[in-house]
Amino acid sequence: xxxxxxxxxxxxxxxxxxxxxxxxxxxxxxxxxxxxxxxxxxxxxxxxxxxxxxxxxxxxxxxxxxxxxxxxxxxxxxxxxxxxxxxxxxxxxxxxxxxxxxxxxxxxxxx
Amino acid sequence: xxxxxxxxxxxxxxxxxxxxxxxxxxxxxxxxxxxxxxxxxxxxxxxxxxxxxxxxxxxxxxxxxxxxxxxxxxxxxxxxxxxxxxxxxxxxxxxxxxxxxxxxxxxxxxxxxx
Numbered sequence: 694x695x696x697x698x699x700x701x702x703x704x705x706x707x708x709x710x711x712x713x714x715x716x717x718x719x720x721x722x723x724x725x726x727x728x729x730x731x732x733x734x735x736x737x738x739x740x741x742x743x744x745x746x747x748x749x750x751x752x753x754x755x756x757x758x759x760x761x762x763x764x765x766x767x768x769x770x771x772x773x774x775x776x777x778x779x780x781x782x783x784x785x786x787x788x789x790x791x792x793x794x795x796x797x798x799x800x801x802x803x804x
Numbered sequence: 805x806x807x808x809x810x811x812x813x814x815x816x817x818x819x820x821x822x823x824x825x826x827x828x829x830x831x832x833x834x835x836x837x838x839x840x841x842x843x844x845x846x847x848x849x850x851x852x853x854x855x856x857x858x859x860x861x862x863x864x865x866x867x868x869x870x871x872x873x874x875x876x877x878x879x880x881x882x883x884x885x886x887x888x889x890x891x892x893x894x895x896x897x898x899x900x901x902x903x904x905x906x907x908x909x910x911x912x913x914x915x916x917x918x
Contacts, residue, residue, distance in 0.1 A: 699846075
């Protein structure tokens with residue numbers, strides 16, 4: 694399977710804990726994106742990388758959120774001191790140009 | 805964050821019927837994309853549009869990039885049960901090497917009655 698993969702698919706954590714998600718993009722894609730989706734809404738942009746450079750961050754990305762793409766391949770999204778409002782589906786996408794291809798997402802539940 | 809206005813919010817149709825949905829924005833985009841999402845999965849790209857007025861087909865799906873660059877339409881002909889899902893429009897305003905982010909609508913939930 695050469696699509697975008699995300700790990701884990703589901704994560705349940707207690708409020709205040711840190712969580713980290715991983716995204717592996719389509720291999721020839723140089724751009725990687727993180728989005729967050731809550732129930733009944735479309736995905737909302739969080740941040741975007743071109744190769745290893747983080748080029749854009751949304752105001753939604755509070756100081757508790759950090760994303761990295763150290764070698765321009767896979768990416769990680771870390772949420773520190775999770776809050777109940779962080780419960781959502783976290784989607785990763787990759788692209789070469791405009792057409793973004795999404796992974797299956799990581800469903801985060803904060804209890 | 806900003807979201808596009810997508811309508812209708814939901815549709816319930818009989819198998820074999822045609823479906824139309826649209827998306828409008830207060831600002832222009834230079835790319836429109838349409839996605840389908842099944843429960844618990846990520847969105848799947850259906851069609852990409854790059855030029856105002858462009859009409860593009862993918863099987864039973866046809867999408868158009870509005871002339872004003874502020875809207876787009878998706879039509880599905882002869883619907884089948886596997887068309888069930890949530891359809892999202894997304895706009896992109898690339899400028900140089902930046903602004904690759906997508907802005908999404910809230911989606912249209914399509915139900916097809918066999």
